[in-house]
Every structure is written in C-alpha cells, then in structure tokens.
Amino acid sequence: MERIGEVIESSTTRFTAGAYELLAAPPFGSLVRAQTRSAGIAVYGLVYEIRTGSKEPGGRAMMRGRTYSGRNLYDAEIYHEHPDLAEVLQTEFSAITVGYCERDRRYQYLPPHPPPVHYSVYPCDDAELGGFCESSDFFRSVLFAAQIPSDELLSAAIRATARARPDSRDYLVYAGRELASLLKDDYDRLTAILRRIRP
C-alpha cells in the first residue's frame, strides 16, 4: 500500500506523522507501519490521536463558513473555495509503538530504535493486521501506557482486528479472555472494555 505520511516526531515509545493529504489520517485504533533505516526492519504503531491545525506554531484556523459578502459555505465547499488551506493546515497522527518486524518475524515489544524522523509511514492491510495480532502481547503495553485513551484505543484495535479476520467471533472471545487475565484485579475497567468489543 502507498505511504500516507511521514514521521515528524519520534521517540522510543511513540511517534507522530504528518499526513500527506489534509484530513486523511488513518482511523483511530488502526495499525500503521513506519520504515526504519534498516531495510528489513519496520516499526508498528497504533494510532491513538489525530489532529489538524495550522502548520505555523501557535497559528489557529479561522471561521470561513460565512463569506465577506454574506454567502454561506458548507464543509467541503470551504476547502474548494480556499485551495491555500491545504498548504497552511496539516493533519498529524500519533501512534504508540507496539512492536516491530524484522524480515518476516514480528515482535510485540519495543524495537531497538524508533523510526527516524522524515521516514515513511504506511497503513497496514487486513492480512498484515491479522498477522500482527496473532499474539496479544501488545495488549499490556497499550493498557498500561500513560496519557493516551488506552481503553478506547485497545477496544478499537481489537474491533478492527476482528473485522479483518475471517474468524471474527473467535478472535473477540480470545481477546476477551486475554483482557480478563490482564485486568483480573480491575473488574470495572474490564467490563468497560468488554462492552466496547462485544460482537
């Protein structure tokens, strides 16, 4: 699949990419793959935040739906009437690093190096997503990551994986069991997540 963005900020546990097309970020909870300096190694991340704003630090978008002459513009019309917006606004998405692949092997723990800034970010197709989620070791990294909506993120990732696999229901049951063992001492949190992935 074609690349959708480029890393603009990177650290050991998470990375942020700018989307090449305004407003076209991969969905929340989806798996993305960032290229690294070694051709055989790529880093996997789960998208946990998407934002669009001014490229200029401190800049803000202004309202444009009511024109100077009193005409009303709606939604996509505004972008059509102001082609410069695509040049001054930027859509970014951040992903928490959940593993990496080296040649054909996939690992669900942190890679030796984060993806370098300016390297490409690709979306993962169903086969790649299904393959990566064979194991559920990354559940733990997501559940206990700080400052991200971890319950929502993990539920979204599990739902997406279930959709991508032919054995959707079996996968959801499997994921539910894994969650139950990880959250055995937090019943409220477990039920909240289970409700979010219920078939």
Added chain:
Amino acid sequence: MGLDLTALGRQVRQMSGATALSAATTNERTSRVVARYREATGAEQHWATAANISRETANWLLAHPVEPLDTARNRPEIPVSYALVASDGSQIDLDRHGSASCYLINIGRVFLRYGENPLARLSSEPVLYYREEDLYLSNGTRRVPIEGNYLSARRDVDEGVALVGLADEFLTDDVPCLALQDGTLIRWTLAGAERFVQDHFLGRYLAYLDAMHERGIPVASYISRPRSPEVVGTIRLMLCPDVDVAAGKGANCSECSDLADDREPSCSICQGLVDTDILAGQLSEGQRGPLFISMSRINVESYREHTIYFFHMRVGRELARIEIPQWVAQDPDQVDLIHALMYDQAGRGGGYPVALERAHEQAVVRSADRRTFQHMLEASLYRAEADASASAKKDSKSYIKG
C-alpha cells in the same frame, strides 16, 4: 529598564484627547473639500491640464484624472475560474556591527487557482548576498552601499522577478489571470537616488513589467489603508487662486499669492486630508472610484508605457488603493477584471487579499529565525576560520552587565 510605561501612558492619554478634539474640525473641513471635488465633475480635462502644468512647481503630490470624478462603478461579475500569482519579500539588512558583511532577502511566492481545479502552491526562497557586487553599486568612480532604501529597492526588483518566474511556471492555463504585488508599484524610494543607482534598479524593475506585458499578464498592486494625498493635491489646484489653465499658468507654491498678501494659503483647508477621505463618501461596498494617473516625478518621467494609474475600491470599512500600469489601465476589460479579482481576493481574505496574506506569511522572517540565522552565520564563519567577531558595541548591547 527599557521603556518607562508609566511616563508613556500619560502621553498616550494626552494624544488620544488631542486626536478626538481635532476629529470634529477635520470632519467639517472634509465635507467642504469633498464639495469642491464634486463641483469639478465634468471638468476633468481642465484639471488634468492644470495638474500637468503644475507638476514641476507645486509643492504637493498631484493626480491626473482619467475618468469622471464622480465615478462609482459597481463590481463586475467575478469569473468562476481564475488564477493568480503573488509575491512578497522581507530582508535581514546588512548589520554594520555584525560578524560578516551580508544581507538576506527572503521572497514568498504564491500561486492560487480557483474554480474547477482549485490548486495552491506556496513557497519561499531565501538568497544570501555577500559578494562585492551584491553589497555595492558602482559606476566606476562612485561606490554606493546597498542598504536601507536601496536594499528595499533591490527587494522590490526581486519580488518582480519572482512573479515572472511564477507566471512562467503556473499561469499557462486558459483562465483569467493576474500578478499581484503588495504596496505601491511606484518606486518612490528611488526618486532621490543618484542617477546611476536609479537607472540600475528602475531599469530592472521596468524590465520585469516589460516581461509581464509581453506575456499579457496584468499586473496590479494592492495598498491597504493608503495615506497618499494625490487626489487631494489636485483639489488644492481647484482652490488655488493662482491657477489659470487658459493662460497656461499652474500653481507655483514658491510664489503663492495668498502668502504674498499675508493670508493663509487657500489650499491649507486640505492640510492632513488624504485621498480616501475624499472618495469614501461616493463608494459603496465593492464599488471602485475613478482612475487617476499618479503625477509623482519618477512615475511621469521614467515609467514609459508602464506609467502607474490607480483607483480606489471599497472593501468593508476600508478603501483600498489599487495600482496598475498604463497598458492594463487602457484596456477596460482588464480594469474590470482587476476590479473583480481584487474584490474577490479581499473577500476571501476577510478584508485583505488572501494571496498577499499568504505571500507575506511565506516571506516573513521572525525574530527567532533572525537569531538562528545569526548563529548559523557565526558558527559557519568560525568553522571556516574566517574572522567572525561582532563589534564591541554589539557585544555591549547583548545583555545588561552588573
């Protein structure tokens, strides 16, 4: 301690009081001057001649009317599709106390296309000038440093050259198009320059206008809140007791008959008024006022077929001044196009043309960038083992010593 704000606050309050007081008398004067202007409608040819014959001897700027003085033309239909290019520049002036002799010009470049296939391309292009021929203009015997006004003149030329480049790159479609600049097209700053300096910059500037003329791409510039008093200058002629067009006699301020008779000059009622004060009343939203030719010396004497014309257009609470070269002004379709496109641009930008706003954003050099540039320069000179020390004065200003 830099600025004593307590002391300043007192003066600001006094100033506000004085400004409010003078506003009342200004309003009264304005209405009398506007009445005189309106009376002259129909006699444009007469006052155009008066402006021509007074050009050398009047102490004020003049405008040569080309259209009826009461012109208030509605905004023409805005084309569905159009394209425009715009440029703006900023500079880091040569720092006499800095570590190296150089200056930087950053040109913001904008291309916008509206309509069926909307597209935008924004970029900026910095150029560092440091060679002898960049830093000085020379005619063999005289050597003039390019700084201050002359650097601005160089930047104006670079902005124009950037427009030609943009036009060649982007304005190839079969839609109405326009090249837009910020500020005036009249290079006032060169008026007082030495002849060879003026020839150098003006030659290049006019070559840019030639290039656009050859390509058939109309050029315009947009001035937000203009303060020029050229139309007011022509009204001064209407009030002047010495003007006698039939006798070929223009205003001659050095032999003012009012002053000779110990009276206040009749034209002093115009003191402090600007063109927008005169035209504000006759233009409603989107309308444009009459075309004039600017009679400034450099425009009349050096601009050839590029002689700059101007008109005013109402955009919201403001009258903007739009300048165009003669070859655009003499084609009514082009004038209509400029009128419509400038209004559309200002509308899209919330009162100021969006293309110029974007060009400025691209060109601007912020103080953080300025510092980074200085550090880059010093570090690079240091590595190159060139002398990179700043002057003692600059060092002394860098921080407060205890």
